Amino acid sequence: xxxxxSRFGKRLWRSVTAGCVLATAVGCDGGAEPQDVTxxxxxxxxAIVGSRYQAESWASGTTGVFNEGGxxxxxxxxxxxxxxxxxxxxxxxxxxxxxxxxxxxxxGGKAELWADAVGSGTKLGTVSVDAATGGDWNAFAxxxxxxxxxxxxxxxxxxxxATGGDWxxxxxxxxxxxxGTTEPPPTTPAGTIPVVVTNKCPYNLNVTxxxxxxxxxxxDGAGNPIYRNLARGASYTYATPxxxxxxRVSAYKVLPTPQSPRELEKAEFxxxxxxxxxxxxxxxxxxxxxxxxxxxxxxxxxxxSCVAVRCNKSASAIESAIAGQCPxxxxxxxxxxxxxxxxxxxxxxxxxxxxxxxxxxxxxxDGEIARCASKYPGQCNPGxxxxxxxxxxxxxxxxxxxxxxxxxxxxxxxxxxxxxVSKYYNTGKPYNQYAKWVHQxxxxxxxxxxxxxxxxxxxxxxxxCTGGQQMNVTFCPAG
Numbered sequence: 001x002x003x004x005x006s007r008f009g010k011r012l013w014r015s016v017t018a019g020c021v022l023a024t025a026v027g028c029d030g031g032a033e034p035q036d037v038t039x040x041x042x043x044x045x046x047a048i049v050g051s052r053y054q055a056e057s058w059a060s061g062t063t064g065v066f067n068e069g070g071x072x073x074x075x076x077x078x079x080x081x082x083x084x085x086x087x088x089x090x091x092x093x094x095x096x097x098x099x100x101x102x103x104x105x106x107x108g109g110k111a112e113l114w115a116d117a118v119g120s121g122t123k124l125g126t127v128s129v130d131a132a133t134g135g136d137w138n139a140f141a142x143x144x145x146x147x148x149x150x151x152x153x154x155x156x157x158x159x160x161x162a163t164g165g166d167w168x169x170x171x172x173x174x175x176x177x178x179x180g181t182t183e184p185p186p187t188t189p190a191g192t193i194p195v196v197v198t199n200k201c202p203y204n205l206n207v208t209x210x211x212x213x214x215x216x217x218x219x220d221g222a223g224n225p226i227y228r229n230l231a232r233g234a235s236y237t238y239a240t241p242x243x244x245x246x247x248r249v250s251a252y253k254v255l256p257t258p259q260s261p262r263e264l265e266k267a268e269f270x271x272x273x274x275x276x277x278x279x280x281x282x283x284x285x286x287x288x289x290x291x292x293x294x295x296x297x298x299x300x301x302x303x304x305s306c307v308a309v310r311c312n313k314s315a316s317a318i319e320s321a322i323a324g325q326c327p328x329x330x331x332x333x334x335x336x337x338x339x340x341x342x343x344x345x346x347x348x349x350x351x352x353x354x355x356x357x358x359x360x361x362x363x364x365x366d367g368e369i370a371r372c373a374s375k376y377p378g379q380c381n382p383g384x385x386x387x388x389x390x391x392x393x394x395x396x397x398x399x400x401x402x403x404x405x406x407x408x409x410x411x412x413x414x415x416x417x418x419x420x421v422s423k424y425y426n427t428g429k430p431y432n433q434y435a436k437w438v439h440q441x442x443x444x445x446x447x448x449x450x451x452x453x454x455x456x457x458x459x460x461x462x463x464x465c466t467g468g469q470q471m472n473v474t475f476c477p478a479g
Contacts, residue, residue: 055101055173096178122150198473199476268283287442294311305465327434330346368408390405
C-alpha cells in the first residue's frame with residue numbers, strides 16, 4: 001500500500017526571505033557563498049533515454065510465441081526451448097546492462113541474448129530464472145544482466161535454451177542501461193546514505209529533502225529549509241541518516257511561500273538500518289496526490305529488488321497530457337508549474353469545497369459502493385464511507401480493505417481479485433478516471449493507495465533494496 005498524502009497540505013513553514021534560503025553559488029549579500037556541502041555526484045547507473053521496450057512489440061517469433069494479458073498491459077507467453085523472439089531497432093549506444101521483466105512459477109528458464117543474428121552475431125549474455133518469481137505466470141520480477149557492449153541500433157534476439165517446465169518465462173519488458181559511471185556510491189559520513197537528486201528537466205528546479213513532520217534535513221542558522229537550485233543535468237547529494245523515516249524529496253520551479261507551499265512533485269522513501277542487520281532502502285513511485293513531473297527512483301545495493309521504477313515520459317509530454325487530458329479538468333498551479341490533481345485530494349481537502357465539480361467527481365462511485373455492500377454482505381462493509389473515502393482508501397473501512405478499495409477504483413466490483421489488467425477501468429462501471437490516466441501516462445506506478453492489489457497484477461510495487469548503498473531520485477528522466 002502507498003499511503004502518501006498524509007503530509008499533503010500540512011507542512012510547517014516559516015517566514016523567510018527566499019534569497020537567503022535558496023542554495024546557489026551566490027550568498028544573500030551578493031558575494032560568494034561558502035561551499036560546505038558535498039559536490040554533486042553522478043548517478044551510478046543511468047538509464048538510456050527511451051530505453052524501455054515493451055515485449056509484446058516483437059517483430060517476429062517462432063510459432064509458439066503469442067501475446068496475452070499481464071504485466072504492463074500485455075506480455076509475451078509461450079516462449080519455449082529453441083524458440084527465438086526478435087526485436088528490431090534496439091538502441092545499444094553506451095549500454096552495458098539490460099534489465100528484463102519476466103515471470104515464471106518455477107526455476108530453470110534460460111535464454112541467450114544476441115545482437116544482429118543468433119549464432120553469427122554478437123552474443124550479449126544470458127538471462128536465467130534461478131528461482132520462481134511467484135506462484136503464477138503473472139508474478140513478474142526484474143532480472144539484471146551484464147551484456148557485451150555493442151554500438152548503434154541493432155536487432156535483439158532472445159533464444160530459449162533451457163526450461164524448468166513448459167515455457168521458459170513470460171516476458172513483460174526489457175530496458176537498456178549504461179552511460180553512467182561504475183564508481184562506488186558517493187562518499188558521505190559514516191552512518192549516512194547518499195541520496196542523489198538529479199534534474200533532467202528543461203528548466204531549473206529547487207529541491208529540498210525533508211523527514212518526519214516535514215523537517216528539512218538541511219536548514220540554515222534560523223532553522224529554515226535550504227533549497228538546492230539544480231540546473232538541467234545537475235545533481236546534488238544529501239548525506240541522509242541511515243535510519244530516516246518518511247523521507248521526501250520535493251521539487252519546485254518557484255520557491256514555496258506560506259501562501260503557496262505545495263511542491264510541483266515529490267519522491268518518497270524510508271531508510272532503515274536494523275540493529276546488526278543490513279541497510280534497507282524502501283521506496284515506490286507514487287502519484288496518489290497529483291502528477292506534476294515525470295520521475296525515476298532507483299537504488300544501489302546487494303539485493304535483487306534494488307531496481308529502478310520510473311515514469312518514462314518527457315517533461316513536455318507530461319505537461320501536454322496535463323493540459324489536454326487531466327481527468328475532470330482538475331488542473332492547479334503548484335510549485336511554479338501546473339499539476340493534475342487526484343480526486344482523493346480534490347474530494348477531501350477543504351480548499352476545494354466550493355468547487356461545483358465536486359458534485360459529480362466526489363459522488364461518482366457511490367452507486368458502486370452501495371452495490372458492493374449489497375452483493376457481498378459481510379465482506380464489503382463500507383458503512384458510511386462514500387466516493388471520497390474509496391478514492392483515498394481511507395477510513396471507515398477502505399483503509400483496512402485493499403481488495404474492495406482497489407475494486408471500486410478500477411470498476412471491478414464483479415471481479416475484485418482479478419489479475420486481468422485488460423479489464424481494469426474497462427467494465428462499463430464507474431471508476432477512478434485519474435488512476436486510469438496515471439497508468440496510461442506512466443505504467444506501473446501508484447495511482448491510488450492500494451494500487452498494488454493484487455500483487456500478481458503488477459500495477460504498482462513497493463521495493464525494498466537490501467544492502468542499500470545509495471538512493472537516486474531523478475526528475476524528468478527522459479528529459
